Amino acid sequence: MSTKQELALCHQRIAPYIHRTPVLTSTFLNHISGTQLVFKCENFQRMGAFKMRGAASAISNLSLKQQSKGVVTHSSGNFAQALSLSAKSLGVKAYIVMPSNAPQVKKDAVKGYGGEVIECPPTLKEREETAFKIQIEKGATFIHPSNDLDVILGQGTAAIELLQDYPDLDYIFTPVGGGGLVAGTALAAKYYGNNCKTIGAEPFEVDDAYRSLQSGKIETNKTANTIADGLKTQLGTINFPIIQEHVSEIIRVEESEIITAMRFVWERMKIIIEPSCAVPFAALLRKKDRFREQKIGIIFSGGNVDLDNLPF
């Protein structure tokens, strides 16, 4: 099966479990960027982020036997909620391994969506071991938040919808965290766009994708002092080759640029986006002279912010 067919089938398979999110525009943001912008609002997606797409894609592609034994992941972020809600929608049990020091509000959110929270000591090694134990004991299938082809294809469906609505985009910008969204978007842009290029954006503080593209191998982050907490994760072995082949460029931004971009969107579009979600718009503003008059789609990745801890 071709990748285009796989994308189309994936989109069809997850349609009952996701919202087709709206695409918004802003005269003011067009004006300050000097470009023609359309924003795909995955902050309005179920559970508030695009991760719902990848999670629904992965679970819905399991056999009924696999589904009957449940799914497991380790995450304290949006993917934990996405897997819980997708699993619930599909009648599947979800085990979510979370570090014991994760905020109570995040544990409650997972429980609210029907996931079973399993706490473990707060190290990556413990998280992986705990998830592995659940695979063995329960027969549950492990779903990685970004380094999984079904997840990557699912994340790409946001760009499919965007290109169905706006077929002549010159560029699509997305944030880069684990790499699932930017890889899926790049595949969708290749097969559904009309010479549409994909650009990733990440904070200087966690620029592993930028450095990985430079060096040709997966680099790790030495710092992670970014407000864009969704982008602290690492590229994986499945999405990195797709990124190498299909993503045109990674643009890096400063923390202050992320906050400025986020504030523009809140004030002018009247919608709530999380800091990670503001990164691609910040990247466009940083390099706006290069994109003058171009038609640009931006994937607004999510809107799950902690209102008690805002940067303004």
Add this chain to the structure above:
Amino acid sequence: MSTKQELALCHQRIAPYIHRTPVLTSTFLNHISGTQLVFKCENFQRMGAFKMRGAASAISNLSLKQQSKGVVTHSSGNFAQALSLSAKSLGVKAYIVMPSNAPQVKKDAVKGYGGEVIECPPTLKEREETAFKIQIEKGATFIHPSNDLDVILGQGTAAIELLQDYPDLDYIFTPVGGGGLVAGTALAAKYYGNNCKTIGAEPFEVDDAYRSLQSGKIETNKTANTIADGLKTQLGTINFPIIQEHVSEIIRVEESEIITAMRFVWERMKIIIEPSCAVPFAALLRKKDRFREQKIGIIFSGGNVDLDNLPF
């Protein structure tokens, strides 16, 4: 001409100058309210509030001779921006009288939309005298923010659109400040709804409309310590009789209820609404047992908040 014809003509006249705003829903807010809710998102209106409709209505109904001499109002709130932007869209000069102690950001917003700011000492008397002086000197037409029939009809067009999209609403809730929105909505509900009732909502702190309906005459506010700063204004002689005849009820809410309702909308709908805008949803939550299973439209009046001064 019948009021229904006047509403229809008004809607037609202002259509080029306004956005037809989206109507959003939320499974979670349906769940916590026990009702079926649709939200008319005037926070996405041009300049961020429904006031654009009334301002465009009033200016577009002036003669060309009147338009050539400009319009004037006194306001430091959303109507100042609405009149400025409507006037600019129609090629008309706008004079905006603002108290000298108005925040610089509000003066800048008016200037940004092309209005000419005229400062005066910060009393109602000085504001009225300054506006009157401009009427005399420039021949400009005074437009009241809420006590003007064209403004009232214009504000009613949000409910017309909502009822075109959802014809079978049982109730429409709006905030009550000067009374223009609730009066216009009540007219639209009467002529475009199917036995649709209009309910106003206001803070206990500025419950002049509630008390006016009780006493049968326009009451004034003794306190005004509300976060809903758009609702501090008084009812007028033109909108009050419409409210008496067509508004079913005014529900009052506590300040804490406004903040809770606003936070629910920010967190769950991922959209920014201003405190005044949260008042009708707060009123519904306060009295939700009475509205169980009903189909309810809420006019989200605006989204102009000061991000440096949030209640959470």
